[in-house]
Amino acid sequence: MNKTPSLKDVAEKANVSISTVSRSLNYPEKVDTKTLGRINKVIKELNYRPNRVAQRLRIKEGHRKIIGLLIPDIQNPFYVDVVRGVEDYAYSRNYALLMCNFAQNKEKERMYLDIMVSESVDGMILAPFDKYDQDVINLLEKDFPIVCVDRGLADYQDVDIVLVDNERGAFEAVSYLIEQGYERIAYVGGLPSIPTSQQRKDGYVKALQKYNMPVDNELINFGDSKHDSGKVIVRELLQLEKRPTAFFTGNNLITLGALETIHAMNLVIPGDVAIIGFDDMPWSISLNPPLTAVKQPGYEIGKRAADLLYQKIIEPEKPSVKMMLNAKLIIRDSC
Amino acid sequence: MNKTPSLKDVAEKANVSISTVSRSLNYPEKVDTKTLGRINKVIKELNYRPNRVAQRLRIKEGHRKIIGLLIPDIQNPFYVDVVRGVEDYAYSRNYALLMCNFAQNKEKERMYLDIMVSESVDGMILAPFDKYDQDVINLLEKDFPIVCVDRGLADYQDVDIVLVDNERGAFEAVSYLIEQGYERIAYVGGLPSIPTSQQRKDGYVKALQKYNMPVDNELINFGDSKHDSGKVIVRELLQLEKRPTAFFTGNNLITLGALETIHAMNLVIPGDVAIIGFDDMPWSISLNPPLTAVKQPGYEIGKRAADLLYQKIIEPEKPSVKMMLNAKLIIRDSC
DNA sequence: TTCATTTATGATAACGTTTTCATTGATTTA
DNA sequence: TAAATCAATGAAAACGTTATCATAAATGAA
Incomplete structure (x- = not known):
């Protein structure tokens, strides 16, 4: 060569x-x-x-025009939307993007964090592994420019962050189910250590409380945010003697697992069981019946986060901002 | 900082x-x-x-332990599978991965190619924009280590490449439709300039010919590989006086568009129309009815491609190999 | 003991840039 | 006309590594 x-x-x-x-x-x-x-x-x-490598070695931090993006699960369409938002923003500002998927694996996350620092990115956008993510906190304490998306940190508040109002989104979804007359509504969430799983559960509980309905712990379940756990948990729930008449599923992949089980058991949606998913998907409308879902503005989140990061890079002393975007209930035919 | x-x-x-x-x-x-x-x-x-940047500047090509991955559409789950395969291989060999999505946009592809060269990657894995992709050919002519996936180049054969036997996959799918008794079978493909679109069409035609069925050009359509074109084209086809009784859709996103239209028109699958999609999706089984589909081994493709690239990097004179993997028809309930 | 070899370390060039400083010749100012 | 400014350019340092070469001390062989 x-x-x-x-x-x-x-x-x-x-x-x-x-x-x-x-x-x-x-x-x-x-x-x-x-x-x-x-x-x-x-x-x-x-x-x-x-040669960008030589350039980056010479140029000082904040002027290298490259940022990192670290996402927890590239198989989840929500994060793909976020990616697209970040990409487009970066492209428009002529920043290169170093994108990595840590597949919700702590060891990989650590490796990629190291790589990004060591690749001298100007800053990074990431969804922390969980709310205790010490590796991310370490970087933040060194004033490394970071914007969090989707998930916050428990003990570290001074971060730029773009979140979705998960609690409210969940509240609206569950309220809608209640208003439609469903009484035994189950929640199937993702990993309990991830903030969004808890927030969505909180919204679910608040809706029940508002309507003076009992909160049954048997109906509150957490999985691991993957297709299979949705499939398995929903099957168990449907085998309960007093089985749920509606599901509120806590993320994309769980929703799909739930659907698989429901169809496999030959139950009709919404006649036998209703379902609302948290996270809309591009093809929710292609489902049969089209899925009622809470749509997170993934693309928007990506763009906003990228903008916040850009601001932070050009003005490191900028006070950090917390941004909360609304999720929107999209009513289709699954309840 | x-x-x-x-x-x-x-x-x-x-x-x-x-x-x-x-x-x-x-x-x-x-x-x-x-x-x-x-x-x-x-x-x-x-x-x-x-500092990886300084390291890379010093170390000579082929020893820098970083490769590039350039994909045409990160919103297409097939490519996400490929990504996962490449990622896992890279991780296992301790290579860093510079991943970019050019969103089937020629200008972006060119930019990312430049960035990768300029970032001094040891080599790259990519699916060319189309079969005439001159930017990729230019790199190949400079002996830059490249492995193509999913799509080949028309005028340049001396490349490592991992393909799926699209023609055969399509042939089997359409043969199956014919054997099930469907007679007016439509093909809805992606962008005609992309090799896979043509190969799948060829398989479709061959199956019809084998069973001595007429090839009706009215039933052969190409879109732009996106959700919307599937939706639109299928709607047009369903409004034909002699409308198709079965669809063979040429990729993921088109399949989803097709499903949207079919459900919107309140047609029952497979009673009113049958459908087989090229490209299975993780959630095909979650659809109602579960979708019969041709599954491409995306993850495997990624792994193989990464391995070929690795071989090429450590032994640049290695003759290039063309690898063809089989697609597999997964029979579910949509036909 | 003397010379050759080995072991452990350091000085330095190189990778490809950007930037600071110095130099030269041209142009302006007084 | 002399001094001061300006415009255009080049030399060289620096970024953080790796690798080559040199050097010094320690070990071995004769």
């Missing part, structure tokens, strides 16, 4: 020093138009591109 | 030269156990991590 041309190659061919070539790229107004023309011609001929 | 410690900081604190510290990291057997102990203690104290 033949080496890509460097400043030196351009300089030699254009008969100037590398300083001048570098200048022609960064401060073209400071070099003679004639020289500039000559240099640009050579650059085109050689198809020269600055 | 306080600077992360460098070799120099460790060296000073441990009272040795930076050479010795570097050596202690890379060739620990070459430094005195006593010194080594002292250095390691300091490394731990300062929480020193080598």
Whole structure:
């Protein structure tokens, strides 16, 4: 593989020093138009591109134009929306994006955090592993620019963060179920250590309380945020003697697991059981029946987070902001 | 933000030269156990991590332990599977992964290709924008280590590539439809410029021919590989006077668009229309009815591609290999 | 004892940039 | 005309590593 041309190659061919070539790229107004023309011609001929690695080594922090994005589960369409938002923002500002998926694996998360620091990113956007995530806290304590999305930290409040009002979203969903006349409503959440799982449960409980309905612990369940746990938990619940008549599922993948079980048991939605999912999906409308769901503004979250990070990078002393976006109940035909 | 410690900081604190510290990291057997102990203690104290940027600048190509992954559409679950395969392989070999989504946008693809080269990756895995992708060909001609997945190049055969036998997968799916007694079978493909769209169409045609059925051009359609085009095209087809009784949809997102239309028109699957999708999805089984689909081994593709790339990097002269994996028809209840 | 080898370490160049400072010649000012 | 300013350029340091080479001390062989 033949080496890509460097400043030196351009300089030699254009008969100037590398300083001048570098200048022609960064401060073209400071070099003679004639020289500039000559240099640009050579650059085109050689198809020269600055080496980002060398650039990053030299340039100081906050000016390197690269940010990191660390997500917990790329198989979850919600995070994919977030990714898209961050991507688009980064692209518009000409930032490169170092994206990693830690697959809700603590060890991987640690590795990727290390890599990002070591790759000298200007900052990063991430959803912490859980609310105790010490590795993230360590970075925050070193004033590393970080914006959290989707999940907060329990003991560290001074962070930029973009959240969804999970409690309210859940409250509205469950209220809607109650208003439709459902009485035994089950909650199936994701990992209990993840803040959103708890917040959605809280919304669920508050809705029941508002309508003076009993809160039955048998109906409150947590899984591991994956397809399979939704499938298994819903099956168990449906085998209860007093089985639930409606489900409020706490995330995408759990919703899909729930649907699998419901269809496998040949139950009709919403006749036999109703369901509302937290997290809409692009194809919720393609389901049969189309799924009623709480839509999180994933794309918007990504964009906002990226903007906050950008602000933080250009003004490190900026006080941190907590931003809460609304989730929206989208009523279709599953309840 | 306080600077992360460098070799120099460790060296000073441990009272040795930076050479010795570097050596202690890379060739620990070459430094005195006593010194080594002292250095390691300091490394731990300062929480020193080598700066990957500086490393990469110094280390020569093929030894930098970072590869790029460039995918056309992160919203398509098939590519997410590929990503997961590549990730796992990279993780197992201790390679970092620079992942980018060009969202089937030529300009973005070019930008990301530039970034990857400029970030000095050892090689990259990608699905070309289309079969004429000149930017990719240019890199290949410079002997840049590249492995293609999912899509090939028309005029450049000397590439490592991992494909799915699309034609055969499509052939089997359509044959199955025919055997089930469906007669007016429509094909709805993705972008016609993408090789897979054509190959799946070819399989469709071959199946019809094998069973001596007419090939009706009215029933062969191409969209843009997105949800919406599936939705629209299927609606048009269903409004034909002699409407199709079965659909063979050419990718994930088109399948979902098709389902949306079918449900919206209150047609029953498979009673009124049958459907087989190319590309299974993790939640195909959660659909109602569970979807019959051709499953591509996305994860496997990712792993194989990563392995091929690894081989190519450590042995650049290795002749390139073309690998074809089978797709598998998974029969559920939609036909 | 003397010379050769081995072991442990350090000094330094190099990777490809950006930036500071110095230098030169040209232009302006007094 | 001399002094001061300005414009255009180049030399060199720095970023944080790795690797080559040199050096010194310790060990071994004769």
